[in-house]
Amino acid sequence: MAEKARIAILISGRGSNMGALIYAAKSDDCPYEIMLVASNDPDAAGLKLAKAENIPTFAEPHKGRSREEHDQIMHEAVVDAGADYIVLAGYMRILSDSFVRKWAERMLNIHPSLLPKYKGLNTYQRAIDAGDSHSGCSVHLVTPELDDGPVLAQTEVAILPDDTADSLAERILIAEHQLYPDSLSRYVTREADPEWILAQVRQHALELDETHERASFGSPGWRVGSEKTGKYFAYFTHRLHGEAGIGLLVKTTGLDEQSALLEADPELYYLPKFYGKSGWIAVRLDTGRTDWDHIADWLAKSWRMVAPKKLVKLQQIADEF
Incomplete structure (x- = not known):
């Protein structure tokens, strides 16, 4: 089997998508391995899960630091871990242009809408209010403009008549947990396609x-x-x-x-x-x-x-x- 791609995951909270990526990586035929889970919040619940799964972790609070300064610290942690790619999994930080440029075409994010619809926040309610028949999730490359990078893959999720933002979010999260590991696997093996x-x-x-x-x-x-x-x-x-x-x-x-x-x-x-x-x-x-x-x-x-x-x-x- 070819050498596995080395992944660093950035989180800010519970890291449910991080967990999906970690468990997918346990498969022998998974083309990537998790080298680091890093966070801007030392108390992020996802760090505890990563540690329990014997994955190296890193945390650096962003408060009191400029965006560029904090991004540089995170960049150095990822490089020191030997990662080839960065995967954002609920990382609630707007990244500096310089950080994005350093990881151009090597940083992925998942967003809870069918991009280019509903960039930013409150995506579930916005889809419901618009009367859409479907919402969903998108995996995309990260570019300096928020949620604007090339879309790699999407999964549609039907909006039910009695859906609330919370109930729709629960089903979209299920789709995310399936889409993200699969999209990452296909992306890191694209040079064999x-x-x-x-x-x-x-x-x-x-x-x-x-x-x-x-x-x-x-x-x-x-x-x-x-x-x-x-x-x-x-x-x-x-x-x-x-x-x-x-x-x-x-x-x-x-x-x-x-x-x-x-x-x-x-x-x-x-x-x-x-x-x-x-x-x-x-x-x-x-x-x-x-x-x-x-x-x-x-x-x-x-x-x-x-x-x-x-x-x-x-x-x-x-x-x-």
């Missing part, structure tokens, strides 16, 4: 000038130039020509560079079956540790090899500015 990997490659490839996508032998490929005369500079490979792995095929300067790459890092590079004799190299994308800046650099380098000279010169001038 071929569709997610392809989406990242596609985004980087199409950022290059005069680039379009065209399938080749049933796999996505990217060309620079017109639809008629464009030349391929990259291919996505997932079981392409019988290969088992997921990778990106890009052009090298020739067989010498190809050989040097294979010798220098055989875990990252491999020889593609169909294109290898033409000097192409395959960069593995299924290690779970993909350096996407490195992939973007490879795409740009391969693009320059086949792009019209005039277009390359224009790109070089733009890069200087």
Whole structure:
């Protein structure tokens, strides 16, 4: 089994969602482990549960400290615990922009509404007052704007005719306890998902000038130039020509560079079956540790090899500015 993602959970109270995450992590096939439960309230009930489950805890009161100062203390505690991700589970603090930036795309939250509806507080009553047939919960990435990050998953919960805010909250909490561990598991293993990997490659490839996508032998490929005369500079490979792995095929300067790459890092590079004799190299994308800046650099380098000279010169001038 692949190395598990390391999670820090931030709480302010009883930590019921924290408990759901802790118990899910006890499964042998769970892709994450809990490294720390931290709170801005030393008396938070959830800390007692975490300690009973032998999970390291940390608490630092926020009173008397600036938001940035307290956030930095929490950040250092999470880093010291060796966590890769932060999961907010009833953490009743508005986070500073600097803290959010440090954990961009690595911090998740759960919110008791079907976002983008009803951001903020009093979500249950607001849904009832609006006459909605359903409310629910959403797991989203944390961004500087409150409850505004990309939604990863949602569960709808029917609103009954005699519901109060409290009765609706009880059922939504059940949904939260199921949705949060599942969403976290899928998020931390996303780099093993071929569709997610392809989406990242596609985004980087199409950022290059005069680039379009065209399938080749049933796999996505990217060309620079017109639809008629464009030349391929990259291919996505997932079981392409019988290969088992997921990778990106890009052009090298020739067989010498190809050989040097294979010798220098055989875990990252491999020889593609169909294109290898033409000097192409395959960069593995299924290690779970993909350096996407490195992939973007490879795409740009391969693009320059086949792009019209005039277009390359224009790109070089733009890069200087």
